[in-house]
Amino acid sequence: MNFTLLITVVLTALTLVAGAFVVAKLIGPRSYNPVKGEPFECGIPTRGSSWMPMNVGYYLFAILFLMFDIETVLLYPWAVAVKQYVAAGVGPYALVSIGFFLLVLVFGLAYAWRKGALEWK
Amino acid sequence: MFDFQIVTTWFDNLLRQTLGLGDFWSILIECVMVGLIILTIYALIAMFMIFFERKVCAWFQCRLGPMRVGPWGVFQVLADVLKMLIKEIFGVDRSDKFLYALAPCLTIVASVGTFSFLPWNKGAQVLDFNVGVFMITAISSIGVLGVILSGWGSNNKYSVVSAMRGAVQMISYEMSLGLCMVIAVVLCGTMQLSGIVEAQTGPWKWLIIQGHIPAIVAFCIFLIAGNAEANRGPFDLAEAESELTAGYHTEYSGMGFGYFYLAEYLNLVVISGLAAAIFLGGWAPLNIGVDGFDAVMNYIPGFVWFIGKTLAVIWVLMWVRWTFPRLRIDHILILEWKYLMPLTLITLVVMTACVSLGLTF
Numbered sequence: 001m002n003f004t005l006l007i008t009v010v011l012t013a014l015t016l017v018a019g020a021f022v023v024a025k026l027i028g029p030r031s032y033n034p035v036k037g038e039p040f041e042c043g044i045p046t047r048g049s050s051w052m053p054m055n056v057g058y059y060l061f062a063i064l065f066l067m068f069d070i071e072t073v074l075l076y077p078w079a080v081a082v083k084q085y086v087a088a089g090v091g092p093y094a095l096v097s098i099g100f101f102l103l104v105l106v107f108g109l110a111y112a113w114r115k116g117a118l119e120w121k
Numbered sequence: 122m123f124d125f126q127i128v129t130t131w132f133d134n135l136l137r138q139t140l141g142l143g144d145f146w147s148i149l150i151e152c153v154m155v156g157l158i159i160l161t162i163y164a165l166i167a168m169f170m171i172f173f174e175r176k177v178c179a180w181f182q183c184r185l186g187p188m189r190v191g192p193w194g195v196f197q198v199l200a201d202v203l204k205m206l207i208k209e210i211f212g213v214d215r216s217d218k219f220l221y222a223l224a225p226c227l228t229i230v231a232s233v234g235t236f237s238f239l240p241w242n243k244g245a246q247v248l249d250f251n252v253g254v255f256m257i258t259a260i261s262s263i264g265v266l267g268v269i270l271s272g273w274g275s276n277n278k279y280s281v282v283s284a285m286r287g288a289v290q291m292i293s294y295e296m297s298l299g300l301c302m303v304i305a306v307v308l309c310g311t312m313q314l315s316g317i318v319e320a321q322t323g324p325w326k327w328l329i330i331q332g333h334i335p336a337i338v339a340f341c342i343f344l345i346a347g348n349a350e351a352n353r354g355p356f357d358l359a360e361a362e363s364e365l366t367a368g369y370h371t372e373y374s375g376m377g378f379g380y381f382y383l384a385e386y387l388n389l390v391v392i393s394g395l396a397a398a399i400f401l402g403g404w405a406p407l408n409i410g411v412d413g414f415d416a417v418m419n420y421i422p423g424f425v426w427f428i429g430k431t432l433a434v435i436w437v438l439m440w441v442r443w444t445f446p447r448l449r450i451d452h453i454l455i456l457e458w459k460y461l462m463p464l465t466l467i468t469l470v471v472m473t474a475c476v477s478l479g480l481t482f
Contacts, residue, residue, distance in 0.1 A: 001250065002249065002250055004148065004152060005152070005155065005237075005247055006234075006248060008152040008155055008156055009155075009156075009159065009234055009237045009247065009248060010230055010234065011156065011158060012155075012156040012159050012233060013159070013226075013229045013230040013232075013234065014226060014229075015156070015224060016160060016163070016228065016229055016378060017229050018228050020206070020376045020379065020380070021210070022384065023206055023376075023378060024205075024206050024207070024208070024210050024375055025210060026476030027206060027207050028206070028207050028208055028209045028210060028375060029207075029209050030209060031209070034428070035208050036211055037211075037215075038214070039212055039213050039215070039276060039277040039278075039372065040212070040277060040279075040366060040371055040372060041276070041277060041278060041279065046278075047278070050275075050276045050277055050280070050281045051273070051276065051281070052183065052204075052266065052277045054281070054282075057289075058286075058288070058289045059459075059479075061289050061292070061293060061454060062288075062292060064270075064458070065292045065293060065295075065296065067136045067298050068462070069292075069295070069296060069299070072258075072296055072299040072300055072303065073222050073255075075300070075303045075433030076164040076255050076303060076312065079303045079304075079306040079307045079312075080306060080310060080311065081314055082307045082310065082473060082474070082476055082477065083309075083310030084310070085477065086361060086476060086477055086479070091476070091478060091479070092477055092478070094473060094477050095470070095473050095474055098473060099470065102466060102469070102470065105462075105466075106412055108467060109458075109462070109463070113458075113459070117161035118157075118455070118458045118459060119451075120450065120452070120454055120455070121149030121170075
């Protein structure tokens with residue numbers, strides 16, 4: 001039932017987009033003017049393409065994000081199990097096991113920090 | 122405590138037994154009903170939020186806000202929606218047509234998807250996966266695609282710069298957001314959102330009280346990261362109107378812009394609702410262990426509690442938005458990577474220590 005509902009929700013969202021678009025197309029005015037197709041950049045004619053390489057800083061942070069996002073994903077199953085560790089009477093073991101995992105990751109963050117990857121250039 | 126499940130079970134029985142419909146038709150009708158309810162509530166909340174934001178920002182700046190259309194300007198939003206609908210939709214000639222059209226769809230899918238996770242009342246929750254909060258982070262990250270594709274597809278230099286800024290900011294703060302949810306999961310022992318709220322019923326059981334110091338720190342980080350994730354407040358770099366015209370949605374006209382506008386306000390509601398559900402107890406009433414007081418509090422229906430808490434958090438976020446000046450991109454990234462991220466990891470370890478040593482309420 002849950003996945004049926006998920007599909008329902010996605011379809012609802014797409015219906016909202018399509019519905020509002022159709023209504024706007026039907027009741028909105030329509031006129032053609034070549035200037036309307038120009039990108040809006042301060043009123044002067046656009047020079048060159050906008051699809052060009054950007055500052056490398058953005059990509060650097062995206063790569064760092066990949067590393068730490070996977071870390072977050074790996075933390076979820078452990079987080080659910082902590083209460084079971086406590087119930088079994090080995091609570092500190094949960095702390096030690098994740099402590100080691102986090103240590104490796106914090107080491108990674110410290111390395112990136114030391115290397116200057118976290119500075120905006 | 123009023124359980125909304127009564128209503129859904131009644132409706133299911135009505136379709137299956139009273140009307141004698143088969144499996145397929147009853148599920149179809151139920152899904153259509155769910156869709157209609159989501160659309161109605163989504164639109165109503167968006168309108169309410171736009172009005173609320175205008176009034177709040179006006180009061181913060183010693184103005185009155187919209188006052189002309191209807192009493193206290195309550196019909197201003199309706200007029201705006203109508204205006205947006207009757208505007209012509211046109212795109213840029215040299216844009217990437219496919220990405221340009223895809224971006225609003227992704228933005229709306231992400232915002233409606235996360236919106237349906239909100240627990241309004243006991244049993245009144247559209248999506249309730251057993252991997253709830255994990256699923257929420259997954260769906261909300263589709264929103265990043267909406268931002269970056271709209272900017273890239275527009276073929277406008279302002280939009281591309283804005284999309285890059287928005288994307289790097291949203292993915293950075295997503296980690297703190299996810300880790301704060303992990304902290305809540307450690308305390309509750311479940312990822313299911315209804316289970317998290319269920320764990321907060323009872324005297325002094327709201328997570329922010331149950332988990333005392335680490336939970337309060339996590340709540341503050343959640344609000345900051347959520348504000349950045351919704352591209353609002355001091356973190357609205359992606360649509361810094363004084364330097365980037367309108368940011369990634371510069372080239373969208375009429376309803377095309379309307380989708381992003383809707384999604385922005387709904388993302389605020391989703392973030393506040395999640396903060397209220399995960400840390401402030403959701404629909405769980407305030408119980409202090411005194412019988413008479415608890416009985417009175419339990420008498421108030423759950424959705425009133427949830428909406429009240431959500432509105433309080435929304436108001437705090439609006440207060441922040443209209444008080445602080447906009448940050449610079451390097452400051453935003455330094456704040457996340459050098460301060461919030463290590464702080465969240467430390468909070469996680471402290472919270473685990475508290476749970477494993479039994480130091481929670």
